[in-house]
Amino acid sequence: MSFIRPARALRVALIGCLASATALAQELPTGRIVGRVVDATTGQGIVDAGVSVAGTTLGTQTGVDGRFTIPKVTAGTVTLHVRRIGFVAKTVTGLLLAGGQTLEQNVSLTASVTQISAQVVTASVERGTVNEALDRQRTAVGVVNAVTAEQIAKSPDGDAAQAVQRVSGVTVQDGKYVFVRGLGERYTTASLNGARVPSPEPEKRVVPLDLFPSGLLQTVTTTKTFTPDQQGDFAGALVDIRTREFPARRTVTAQFVGGYTAGSSGSKSIAPRGVGGEAVGMVGSGRDVPTLVASLGNFQGITLNHADQNTVIKQFRNAWTPTTSTAPPNSSGSLSIGGDDPVLGHRIGYLFSGSYAFSTDLKDNQLRALADRGNTPGETKPIDVFTGQTSNESVLWGGLTNLSTMFGDGSRVAFNGMYNRTADNEARVETGHFENEGIDAKITRMDYVQRAVQSAQLTGEHEYGSHRLDWAVTASGVRRDEPDRSEFVQAMTPSANGGQVLRWLSTGNGGAVRTFSALNEHSLESKGDYQWGFKAFGREHTLKIGGLGRQTTRTSDVRAYSISAPGAGDSVTLLEPEQIFDGRFMRTGDSVFTIGPLAQGGSYDAHDNLAAGYLMTEIGLSGRARLIGGARFERDQLRVNALSTLGSPLAVNKNWGDVLPSLALNLQLTDNQQSRFSVSRTLARPEYREIAPIETRDVLNGDDVLGNDELQRTNILNADARWEWYPSSGEVLSFGVFAKQFTNPIERVYQAAGSGTRVVFYTNAKSADNYGAEVEARKGLGFVAPWLERFQGFTNVTVMESRIHLGTDTRASATNTSRRMVGQAPYVLNGGLTYLAQGNSLSATVLFNRVGPRIFAAGDRPLPDVIEEVRNSLDVSLRLPVAGAFSARIDAKNLLNDPYLVRQGTVTRERYSTGQVVQAGLVWRP
Helix, strand or coil: CCCHHHHHHHHHHHHHHHHHHHHHHHHCCEEEEEEEEEECCCCCECCCCEEEECCCCCEEECCHHHEEEEEEEECEEEEEEEECCCECCEEEEEEEECCCCEEECCEEECECCCCCCCEEEEHHHHHHHCCHHHHHHHHCCCCEEEEEHHHHHCCCCCEHHHHHCCCCCEEEECCCEEEECCECHHHEEEEECCEECCCCCCCCCCCCHHHCEHHHEEEEEEECCCCCCCCCCCCCEEEEEEECCCCCCCEEEEEEEEEEECCCCCCEEEECCCCCCHHHCCCCCCCCCCHHHHHCCCCCCCCCCHHHHHHHHHCCCCCCCCEEEECCCEEEEEEEEEEEEEECCEEEEEEEEEEEEEEEEEEEEEEEEEEEECCCCCCEEEEEEEEEEEEEEEEEEEEEEEEEEEECCCEEEEEEEEEEEEEEEEEEEEEEEECCCCEEEEEEEEEEEEEEEEEEEEEEEEEECCEEEEEEEEEEEEEEEEEEEEEEEEEEEECCCCCEEEEECCCCCCCEEEEEEEEEEEEEEEEEEEEEEEEECCEEEEEEEEEEEEEEEEEEEEEEEEEECCCCCHHHHCCCHHHHCCCCCCCCCCCCCEEEECCCCEEEEEEEEEEEEEEEEEEECCCCEEEEEEEEEEEEEEEEEEEECCCCEEEEEEEEEEEEEEEEEEEECCCCEEEEEEEEEEEECCCCHHHCCCEEECCCCCCEEECCCCCCCEEEEEEEEEEEECCCCCCEEEEEEEEEEEECCEEEEEECCCCCCCEEEEEECCEEEEEEEEEEEEEEHHHCCHHHCCEEEEEEEEEEEEEEECCCCCCECECCCEECCCCCCCEEEEEEEEEECHHHCCEEEEEEEEECCEEEECCECCCCCEEECCEEEEEEEEEEEEECCEEEEEEEECCCCCCEEEEECCEEEEEEECCCEEEEEEEECC
């Protein structure tokens, strides 16, 4: 009995200890681990990989795209084991998980055919191996370059156009249009989250990338080689803009930046007259074409007496000349809220983000001129020389909503919604001399342009073992409004006191002009891709098939009206414009003014239906060689209905069918070196406006522009070869060459004419060639000296050449029938240096860009080509911690302030500078 009681007491004590331990374990804080397991060679997610927490029974299998989630993991230092048949097992140590938090850890696995022993790495090392930009480049099937959100955050770039120009071979024209490898917007296409973006430009089917705020971007990927799973109408590159994805844990980020533009901010300058709403890019109906004026159409068949014309003229805003104001400082702000939280018991990933930016710039001492033949052969002399200044206020804002959820382990459905809006409010005043008229003149112009792009996309990813199905349905649209552009011209004559007398140029049709234009484009695109991974002859292979359908509708309408007063005397013409049109000369019985539409107006609508299907395969020839081949078929049916302001309606129909083959060979030379070879056929179709055989004209001293309904699509043969070396994490050295051969390239040229206004038209040249070489390097500088360990240098250089051959039967009045292609620069240089402090708390980046001279426009005989001269750009960015959740950013842009300069022979066609920009701000990320 005496022995039983102690034993019973011991059992009771043990039970109590176990109960206490269990209760203590239940009270310990827990967190969640999420991430992706990817193939280190291909970058694709690995399905059905086992992920477990060492020392526990917690674990899971990866689902679609290699994603995994392990909930209720005890907080502290955690070790993960990752295993998958056919891959080397990996152990990741040193994960620090806080209670109530979510930790994101991506893991890459290496195929066991190249390495047998298991791997043990720390969490920090494993994160370092996933350098997103280089990882995309290394694992892509073709030649790819990417700029990621991390890189953009360390630069002063404010939109996608500024960000993408850091990529090798990329130049940006007019701050928005992308040229890749010297090929213009005709040969470079843009997509948003994989779906084609409609164009807001009336004369071009091109997407200006300044529409997309950098704060909403995850990556900007430039694909330079074609594979059949891509749309085939590009030769330079396919630029894919990916909006930001939701973070793995709940995150709130806010940012505010204020800035100063030298010569503009805080200075008095000309400013356009507005109606309200310009600061947010939404002016409403205040600038719309007046209802009464619109109802008159092209005035054909309508007789208007003087009273009627006075009534019509009164409908326009009485705004012709700019005011003077002090330019406000630049400012921008953004707010993002994202996370992955349960909703009704089901986890939903989400991101809501918005941004707004306002900036001003002043182009002072601006010069523009035309060139004419000189007195001796080959000589050029300036004519119609004007100097002045242009002030501009720009607004860019946008927002996005991204939602994503998993259904089981094999399916993921996501919604991506985005709306961006931009506006430019511009005033320009210049004085000069009209050669033909023999008069000095002052020209005043006010112009406002607002653009909007919207996209709503539903996507699905379904992965079950070796089978994968991706689909997407995207509805997108753009709108461009240029409401109520005003132009007013005054003749200048010397006064008795030595000054100038300004007299309205009231005769002719260019003295007082109002223009209204609007463009709408809507697109509905659906696509699906099925991928099957299978094993044969001891190697992995992939078969991929898919299809796409897209329906696009575009409408464009331009209306221009000229007001004149042929018999008006000095009592009218010597007044200020706002006095001339304030109503004092439009009373009952007055017959001073006449109004009529101008021929440069017009409208067109386009209906474009594209259907495509493809088949491609990726074959493992050996453990280090993979062959990728296949073909894509695209059928495009296009109808364009055009109507010039004073002409008859015209209709053009095109029906094209094309087979686009592609073949590529990727060789893994060593564990960190590879080479790529590819050949393909792609195409470029004429733009909608180019095939409409109607003639339009710029309002003042411009060229007539004539469409050509006989234009054919351009066929392009592409060849690429590239060697890549990735010595360590975040480092790369690559060298590549490329060549392209064009059949029937479309050129914008001058038509041969005896005299009078020059006519620009579009024609198919006989052929063209484009070739070049690219070098890219990114390397840590620790090998030079230990104190340089935190510095990294990077550069990319592209040298290229092209030659276009115009046909002998062309109507073109070309100076050179064999020359470089328009927009072709002989070289592009990007370079930079980054400093990253320990713990990534502080960073500094210096960026340099230089673009060689390029043909801005082809010359008309006997004048030489118009050349945009070399321009250098230098930017600096600094990111540093402040206190707690606050950090600071300081940016300096355009430090060299190199002028924008365009020459034709010895004549300066255009020159201006915009000034340096300095900005600073705070970022809050709790």
